[in-house]
Amino acid sequence: MISPTTIDQVFETARVEEVIGDFVQLKKAGSNFKGLSPFSDERSPSFMVSPVKQIWKDFSSGKGGNVVAFLMEHEHFTYPEAIKYLAKKYNIEVEETEQTNEQKEQQDERESLYLVSEFANSYFQKILHKTDQGKAIGLSYFKERGFTEDTIKKFDLGYSLDEWQAFTDEALKQGYKLEFLEKTGLTIVKEDKRFDRFKGRVMFPIKSMSGRVLGFGGRILINDKKAAKYVNSPESDIYHKSKVLYGIYHAKQSIAKEDNCYLVEGYTDVIQFHQTGIKNVVSSSGTALTPEQIRLINRLTKNITVLFDGDAAGMRASLRGIDLILEQGMNVKVCTFPEGEDPDSFAKQNTLEELSVYLIENAKDFIQFKASVLYEESKNDPIKKAETIRDIVNSISKIPDRIKKEIYIQECSKIMDISEEVLFSTLAQINKKDFKEADKQYKTEQRAFEVIKQQPVKKVDVQYVLERKIIEVLLLYGNRTEGFEDLILKENDKGQLILEPVINRAKVFEKIFLDLQDDEMEFTNPKFKTLYYTIIDTLNQNPEFQLKNFINSVDTDMANEITTILMEDERYALDDWERMHIFPKEKTQNVAQLVTETILSLRCFLIDQKVKEVQQKTIENKNNVNKSVLEEVKDYSGLKMLLSRKLNRAL
Template sequence: MISKSSIDQVYEVSRLEEVIGDFVQLKKAGSNFKGLSPFSDERSPSFVVSPVKQIWKDFSSGKGGNVVAFLMEHEHFTYPEAIKYLAKKYNIEIEETIQSDEQKQEQDKRESLYLVSEFASKYFQNILHNTDQGKAIGLSYFKERGFTLETIKKFDLGYSLDQWSGFTDEALKKGYKLEFLEATGLTIVKESKRFDRFKGRVLFPIQSMSGRVLGFGGRILTNDKKAAKYLNSPESDLYHKSKVLYGIYNAKQSIAKEDNCYLVEGYTDVIQFYQTGIKNVVSSSGTALTSDQIRLINRLTKNITVLFDGDAAGMRASLRGIDLILEQGMNVKVCTFPEGEDPDSFAKSNTLEELTKYLEDNAQDFIQFKASVLYEGAKNDPIKKAETIRDIVNSIAKIPDRIKTEIYIQECARIMDISEEVLFSTLAQITNKDQNSGSKGPETPKAFEVVKNTPTVKKVDVQYTLERKIIEILLLYGDRTEDFEDLILKENEKGQLELEPVVQQSKVFEKVFLDLQEDEMEFLNPMFKDIYFAIIETLNQNPEFKIESIINTIHPDLASEITSILMEDERYELSDWERNNIFPKTKVDSVPQLVSETILTLRCFLIDQKVLNYQQQTLQNRAEVNRDILEEVKDYSGLKMLLARKLNRAL
């Protein structure tokens, strides 16, 4: 276990905006930061980070919490893993008790798979750098590709001995279980035999955005025609090839900084570009580009530049990937290299300045690219030319932004020498066909068509709303000292009862606690009840109250609800009206009124509930109308009239 002092130190040093900034492109929005949700597919930013409160909220998925909660949600870390990740990031040495063998066996399967993968990565690196076979075969190959020792170590490249079970034997010897070696695909088990999947291959570890090893790509170095040139880890609980991008861990910060991502096909393309000085580059690892991979990039930037080699057949096969990028609402450019060159070879033979200039000069719009690829073989054939134009319009139809769509139609008309009217007509046909294909549901209403719907009004849970408001008050203003004006019943000279104002100074949390206790009011919602007592206890013990002191110690479910309450307040904050010399009154200016009105409204609601209960009892026993009940109802009605006067409300 990690010691409490180490956990406290990690929380104290960690900066939420820095940690989340490694995974999501954040932009300043007032005192907060905003970005696209990393948990859902969205085009408008609804992910909010508060540096002041050190909490985040994703309004599209409803998730929220502190820095550890983000890592647990985004990277699927356990709590200790998240703490260790932050400790490593901020160079904090953590105190940890040594785990027994029994405790190691109790770790879940996923963590065991991570441990096996990380051991394998270190083992293969050690073989590459510290064995004769590794140096002579693996290291020599990488150096022949032009990789420096620094680059080789940066990407954790390795080598697997050309032995049937060299890695497997060593892993078993170190205490790793065969079931996890098999589950990661590192070891192949057939009946009583077991052997290494990556025997005799150089290895490229595939890492998650946080740097954890998910799987491997291995390249064979012999001329064995029966063996695949490249071999990837099989699908596992960790590795889903359609959801990962090679190089994303090393590239993420550069992608966000440059606001552009270069997308290549192979491992060596990524490494050679990085070594040359262009670090915002990732690879789909030889697989067809998927929507999940594009969404991974979309968290960091809206701009992708796809890099193809000079192989025309390969370029045609990759055009589908461009349509997928457009569907995600992203901006895509395409750059091709001279025939016989690929990103790896071109970067190897050019300086950073030359490579950068080439990319800037040759990156073209996807329409120009499609036209150049498809039009070449169709320019003398009217039918093929028509098919090419329709193909381009099909791609334009994928774009969700209507302004971009119109601009691209105009560009296509200019390049292909055809009227815009025809293209817009074709676009409308494609769009209508897509909307209607396979849809047996209700038709999409036409423009300006009035659709009559009977709205279903959701009943408001008044007590839930008021209890939540009390929690919000305590979180935002609980430690503030305010002057509260209360109306006390006093007898005047004529013997009549009157409301007389009395001003008393107290802490907000004390005022709330005493008012609720006075009327013996209890929270019905168990979650709010737990949060309420946690806040009261914290404020009693710690006068210098900080939100983090509760969020970092409370149950994750409760912490998530606290985050929702706090960030909702941020979400609906007024715009910067002061710029226009408009100065709206803030909540802070009227805290005493807010507290009093909330408590009094809750009292009125509870009185209504009590009277309603008495009504139901009377209706059930019509023959026996209890005089005591009528007296109770009369008293409660009088009390409610009194509360209404305090609230300045007419009943």
Template sequence: TEQSDEQKQEADERESMYLVSEFASQYFQNILHKTDQGKAIGLSYFKERKFTEETIKKFDLGYALDEWQAFTNEALKKGYQLNFLEKTGLTIVKEERHFDRFKGRVIFPIHSMSGRVLGFGGRILATNKNAAKYLNSPESEIYHKSKVLYGIYHAKQSIAKEDNCYLVEGYTDVIQFYQKGIKNVVSSSGTALTPDQIRLVNRLTKNITVLFDGDAAGIRASLRGIDLILEQGMNVKVCTFPDGEDPDSFAKQNTFEELTLYLQENSKDFIAYKAALLMEEAKNDPVKKADLIRDMVTSISKIPDRIQTEIYVQECARIMDISEDVLFSTLAQIGRKELRDANKTYQTKQKAFEVVKHKTSLKKVDIQFELEQRIIEVLLLYGNRTEDFEDLVLKENEEGELILEPIIHKAKVFEKIYLDLQEDEMEFSNDNFRELYYTIIDTLNQNPDTGLENFVNKVDPKIASEITNILMNDERYELHDWERKNIFPKAKNHSVAQLVNETILSLRCFLIDQKVSEFKQETIDNKNDTNKNILEEVKDYSKLKTLLSRKLDRVL
């Protein structure tokens, strides 16, 4: 199809910008190699980094004179238009004056996959607190930072051949690895990885190995970006260097064979690596462990391949000492939430969750289990807190009508729960919950100020694991399925006192419903005079249910 005049003009402008960028690259190289300032400052810096002459030329490294207009004046003298010098960001124009953007910096040209110069990175060498250490070309018609990987032009053949791409942070990391003989390496230029950058690699290989400095805090922060790689259906490994080392320094100190061996022996699957790292951070803190497990499941949820997803869930369950069912349920919940939000990325992966969703959707909600679990959770999180509890007592008013009168009293949360359950002689139906309940009550009775962290350290590993499972289940506490059954426990953002009262009242209502159902079944099975007694029992329980419902402030 024939281009419109506007399209031709845009194409011509882009081509002009490419030509300006190519000229700039050649200019900076000439300054580096052929001027006294370039040799004394720029070339000396690269030699200090142990870059060879061959490497310096291979990557078209250069230097910009420490003068305000040296480059711009030379470009204008050669016939390049100021308009395109400004659009590429090489020149800063302010009113009638213009300045060189990269003045006094060593230059790293940034190439496209096909080798065209798109932009530049410049590192300042002089000590200047007011100037950024690294400076990149601004966004332009030809340079989009989020769509470019430094070193991709030189690395593409090796990436395809080795079927793996090493991802590092900085320019010098790439160059040092390449010089050492490991050529399948690229950099995101110190910025967070983007989907477009990942797609560049995805065209060449499905395998990425992310290389981290030995800085633990930096590693933790960088883990979030790797989820994007998983989302693209790629296989991710992680390799960390010893404390104080980065890819640049480590490559300088080791031979090609030593570096290759280190990468082979220390590259670990990302999911397994992250799970082990987070578990080390969480240690015996169940609250932290629950949060970190959610973090892990979020990462796993990015993987579009169903088989891989299942394998990773099994591996994480083993590393984190938690049941696979909990992880699968959390995984399904994430999938459902994202689908509800109409997130297109997750919609493409809906099939990956079908088996999990099917499994959980067919599972009947066990109301008693959920309520008992909620009581345990409240005890774990708030058991030692003192709250103002409102009890509703049935009294006659002046007209002789029965009304519920509120009475406020202070109590520890664990005392309130224990006394209420004792009053109704309610027992936990779940064996694990029952054991955990009495362990918590006994511990808090001996020392009411015991915190969750101290409590966990006192129980055996089986119970500690159960605690983590319960805290993990917290996010799946949804009420829409319960409403149909007249069960209305409040969410945790209500006051703790409300939460305790309503959870216990809801449990009592549920148990009454169960009892009434049993009585009704008896009337069907026993067609004799005992039915009259059973009906009386049903009436009594119904009255109690009505009273409890009034306390729950709802109408049956």
């Protein structure tokens, strides 16, 4: 267990905008930050972070909470793991009692897979640095590749002994279950036999954006035609190769800072670039590039530079990845290395300055690149040239932005020496075909929507809205002292009853509590009722009430509800009204008025409900309507009139 002192220190130190900024590219939006949702596929920001309240809200998925909630949602951390991650980030010493083997067994399955992977990572490093076989074979290989000791340790590189079950035996000895060794793919089980998947290979741990070990890549060091050169961990509950990029953990901050990501093919390409000094580089780890991997980069930057070696066949195969990048609304450039060179070898032979200059000078626009690769094959064949042009226009059609499309058409016209009119016509044909398919899909969806539209429209629950507003006011301004205007009935010189305004100063939470208590008003929503009494009790006991501490002290469900309430208004900041010279009035300019109006509105609503009840009883007993019922309706109507005057409403 982690000590309460450590947890308090973590919450006190951690900044939600700094932590989330490691995973999502955030831009300033007034007093908040906004960015693309890390939980859904979108092109317009719907993710909001509030540094003042130290909470976040994702309007596309409905998720929200504090800094720990983000790590639990995004990285699938347990609560203790999220605390440890933050403690490590902010150099806070974690006080805890060590887990027993029994406690390890009680961890859920997913967590067990993570634990096994972390153990394997430590084991392979230990073998590399502490055993004769590891030093002679594994460490020698890495040093031959030009990797320094610091680089080897930074990327947690390791070695798996060339023995059939050395790793498996050690893992079982340490108390890890064979079930999870098999599910992570570290151990292969066949009937009554078991052996290590990565036997005799140098090891590259594949990490998530937060640094958790998800799986491994292993390279064989002997010439064996029957064995694959590289072997990756199989798919598991924690490792999905289509959603992971090698090196993203080490590259994320540099990608956001440089506003560009270099995309390479292999593990050693990433490591060599990093060692040379270019850190904003990731790899798809030998798999074909996927939309999920591109969206991972899209959280950090809109710009990708794809790096190819001089192999023409490999370049043609990789052209498909460029179209995928364009479809995601990203800006893409391509840089190739001289024939016989790849990113790894080229980075090894050049200084940081030489490599940086080369990348800048040789990065081509994707049209120039496609034209140069495809044109060479088709320059003497008119039919092939026409196919090349159509191929380029097809790539342009993937771009969502219409202005960019037009600019690229103009560029293509110059490079391929063909009129813009013909290219626009071709683009229109491609778009028409795409439109027909999209239209067909749209009509299918519309038919489903028509069925939904026939369903009765749900009415707005006024009491729910007002109760929610009271919770929001308590959370934001509960501890503030304000001057509240009350209207007191007094008799004037002529003997008439008039309303005279009187200003009384009070805490916001006291004003709300007393007003609701005077009218014996109860919350009808169970969540709001629990929240209301929890907040009132906390404010009563703690004069130094802080919203951040309060959110951290309640359970996950309540914290999520609080975040949803508090961040609802922040949704409108996503529209950037100030850019259109529209300046919404801040709530804090008149808190007293907000409190008074909310309470009075709730009272008016409840009076309406009471009058309807009385009217319904009158209808049911129309033959027995007594004078007291009529007087009750009259009294309620008079009270409603009085409240409406306070609210300055016409009745």
